[in-house]
Amino acid sequence: MTVEAFAPAKINLTLHVTGQRADGYHLLDSLVVFADIGDRLTLAQADDLSLAVNGPRAAGVPVDGRNLVLKAAALFGAGQGAAIRLDKRLPAAAGIGGGSSDAAAALRGLAALWGRDLPGPEAVLSLGADVPVCLAPGPVRMRGVGEEILPAPALPEFGLLLVNPGVEVPTPAVFKGLVRKNNAPMPELPGWASAADLADWLAGQRNDLEPPARAEAPVIDAVLAAIAATPGCLLARMSGSGATCFGIYADRAAAERAAALLRETRPDWWAEAGAPYSL
Template identity: 65%
Template sequence: MRLFAPAKVNLALHVTGRRDDGYHLLDSVVVFAGVGDWLTLAPSDALSLTVTGPRAAGVPADRRNLIWRAAELFAPGHGAAITLEKHLPHAGGIGGGSADAAAALRGLSELWRAAMPDDAAVLSLGADVPVCAAGRPMRMSGIGELLAPLPPLPPLWLVLVNAGVEVPTRAVFSTLERRDNPPLPDLPAEGWPDAAGFAGWLCSARNDLEPPARALVPAISEVLDRLNTQPGCLLARMSGSGGTCFGLFAEEGAAKAAAEELTGDKPDWWVAAAPVLA
């Protein structure tokens, strides 16, 4: 069994509050891109995890990996040989680990003919796992447990870029100027007529984590500056808590041309052009 774990991209992310237990309340527009990791599952007497692929370095193959912890949410006694083919940057703000865990949940449920773990158990793996398990464009709020489908989206392309500089998530959240920001602007019930209209709506939203991340990691500003200069880029912004950034494009050709130019200029950066998945 082979499963795709697509990159999760926060096109907008508002921090709207903080609970007494320290968890931040979010309001976010989440989509998935046609680039990601791959999982292969095979029957086995015991649970095992092997990590391969161009981004395997530093990815644990034991209980520290969310895939392993996802498997443990099912009743004990099951076995599976799981291989993770890692293509997304580790801790890159595009939900790589969460997408892997969500794919593992779907695949193991089928392999073991077992019911999916309940919502609370899935959320216990991390705030991004429920939306990754949904696997479609969503408005995500609360601490990640409240999901609502987005209105219909026009065809869109993304250029994802990561400069390879670690972004300290805890420090990003701790240096937020405000934690009680307004929620997302109203979403049009009928969706957006085209990519330009969607980009215009996104410009009225924000990523509240981008300013503190830029201050901590100047490379993010360099990436965004380069994306903003690419022909056809409608909007450039950081995804999630960083450090992967995205450029939003209406046309496949413009997105692929931008990715090719950036790869040529910055061969040490991770760059990928991909469609937004419906």
């Protein structure tokens, strides 16, 4: 038996940092969506647990026990086997939860392979704060340190552009650079009639990690400016702890035109277009 699992990019459309726990972890309030841009996993029955990583973004990704796929498998079924292949397409340490989404996709695949129920959000939090939200990809409001997954209103159709300048930004350094930790949460989520309506509402919200990430990686300024300058861009903002930034467009076709333009003007950057993804 072979199982396939898709690991979509996670995008924080908003990311409000609202406090800090005694253990140092920050309290968040974030509107999270996923894109139909991501890594692909293939899982096959085997006596032992193994992982092979290939694909255009495999360079530098650990293949040993440090890989979140193997950590997830060990947490879920100590001693159980599976042969896992990871086709790595998302940049790492990029604010789009690549490793977390791989871990969650591995758990979905292993649950199918081993005939078991998926673990709950609290049980997988130790793998990473972004793993719970990646377990069942779709638009949600994420709170707590990442373990509170709340429903979000239905989203309108829109196009998404993801752009990464090739600079890895370590998440702990960005949180450390926060000047203020008790910022306002999001208001009640209103519901949006169109992509323009959603972008207008998002413009009044924030990613509180953007200023410290820009200090860490000043190229983020150029990425945001380049996205904002593409025809049809309704909003440009950073995701997670950066450096990946996203653009919102009326539809996928507009996002694809922007991606083509950026690949021409900035061939050294990673630019991919897509649309929201739900499992």
